[in-house]
Amino acid sequence: MASLPILMADVVIVRECRHGQVRVLYGDIVGVEGDVMVIPANSRLAGREGLDERMQQAAGEGLREACANIAKERRKSNLQPCGVGEAVTTAAFDLPASNLVHVVGPDCRRPTQDNFRRELMRNSYNALFEAVENLEPRKTLVLPPLGMDVFAYPHREGARMTMEIILPWMDGEEDPGVDMVLIVTHEDNFLNNMKTIYRESEDQFPGVDRTRDYRKGKIQ
Numbered sequence: 001m002a003s004l005p006i007l008m009a010d011v012v013i014v015r016e017c018r019h020g021q022v023r024v025l026y027g028d029i030v031g032v033e034g035d036v037m038v039i040p041a042n043s044r045l046a047g048r049e050g051l052d053e054r055m056q057q058a059a060g061e062g063l064r065e066a067c068a069n070i071a072k073e074r075r076k077s078n079l080q081p082c083g084v085g086e087a088v089t090t091a092a093f094d095l096p097a098s099n100l101v102h103v104v105g106p107d108c109r110r111p112t113q114d115n116f117r118r119e120l121m122r123n124s125y126n127a128l129f130e131a132v133e134n135l136e137p138r139k140t141l142v143l144p145p146l147g148m149d150v151f152a153y154p155h156r157e158g159a160r161m162t163m164e165i166i167l168p169w170m171d172g173e174e175d176p177g178v179d180m181v182l183i184v185t186h187e188d189n190f191l192n193n194m195k196t197i198y199r200e201s202e203d204q205f206p207g208v209d210r211t212r213d214y215r216k217g218k219i220q
Contacts, residue, residue, distance in 0.1 A: 009184055012191065013198055014214040017170035017207035020179040024198075026191050029144055029184040030058045030095065036132055037097035038143035040151070041104050045071050045081040045088070050150035060094040067102070084113060085123030087131040097142065101131045105147035108154070118161065121147055125165045133176055140180045148190050155187075159194040163205055171206035 009027020025032065029051070039055045042048070045067035047056030056063055070088055071081035082088050087103045106113040106120035113120060124146050132138050145162045147153030166181060185191055202209055213219050 011214060012195065012211075014210040014219070015167065015205070015207045016210045017167060018172070019170050019175045020181070021210070022166055022170055022181045022207070023183065024191075024194055025182055025184045026186070027184060028186055029142060030055060032142050032182060032184050033096040034140035034142035034180075034182060035098050035137040036135055036141045037092060037095055037100050038128060038141070038146075039100055039102045040144055040146055040149060041082055041088075041102035042107075043080045043083055043104050045102060051144055052149075055095065058095055059092065059100070062093040063090060063095075063100070066090045066093075085120055085127055087124075087127040089131055089135065098137055099135050101128055101135075103128045103131075103146060105151055106153065108147070108152040109150075117147070117153060118157075121153070121158070121161055122165060125169075129169055129176065132178065138177050140182065141178050142182045142184060145183055145185055145190060145194075148185070148187060155190045155193040156197065159190060160197045160201070162194070163198065163201075167206045 009025035009032055011023055012026050013024035015022045040052050042052060047053045047064065047067065074081050082102055082104050084104050084106060087101050090100050090102065092098060092100050103124050105124040106117040108114040108117055132141060145158060147158055148155065162183065169176060170181060210219055
C-alpha cells in the first residue's frame with residue numbers, strides 16, 4: 001500500500017478490495033493530497049460553475065491556460081474540448097496531485113442526457129479508468145462522485161452507481177495499479193444517501209468493510 005495522503009476530510013466509509021482500499025470522505029477535495037485528482041469538468045473545459053470552477057481556481061491560471069489550449073486544438077478537428085463520457089489529462093499545477101483527469105459526466109439538467117444518465121455515467125467512469133491507467137504515479141486516486149454537484153444526478157441512484165462501478169474496478173481480476181481510492185464529497189445529501197445505500201447493500205458489494213477497524217485504530 002502506498003503511503004497515506006494528507007487528508008483534509010473525515011473518513012466515513014472504508015472498504016478493502018482485492019487491489020486496495022476505497023474510502024468515502026466528507027470534506028473539501030481541494031485539500032486532499034493524491035497522485036491523481038479528478039475534476040468534474042464540463043464539455044468546454046471552462047471551469048465556470050460548481051466544483052469544477054472552484055478546483056480550477058485553486059489550481060491557478062496555468063490550468064485554465066492548459067484547458068484553453070486543449071479546447072483550441074480539439075476544435076480544429078470539429079471536436080468538443082471534452083464530450084460527455086470523455087476524459088482528458090493535464091498537470092495538476094497548484095492542486096495537491098501529480099496529474100489531473102478532467103471527466104465530463106452526464107448533466108441531468110438536460111433531458112437528452114438525463115434520459116440516458118446511467119449509460120453516460122458508466123461511460124464517464126470508464127473514460128476515467130482508462131486515463132488513470134496511463135498515468136504514473138497513480139497509487140492514490142482522489143475524486144468527487146461524478147455527476148453530482150451542479151450536474152444534478154439523483155443522489156440515491158448516483159451513490160449506488162458510484163459504489164457499483166468503483167468497487168468492482170478495485171476488486172476485479174486486473175490490477176488497475178491504484179492502492180487507494182478516495183471519494184470526496186462536501187454534499188450532505190449525497191453523503192447521507194451514500195451511507196444509506198452502503199448500510200442496505202454492504203454485503204452485496206465487492207470487498208470487505210473495514211470502517212469499524214479504521215475507527216478503532218486497527219488500520220490507518
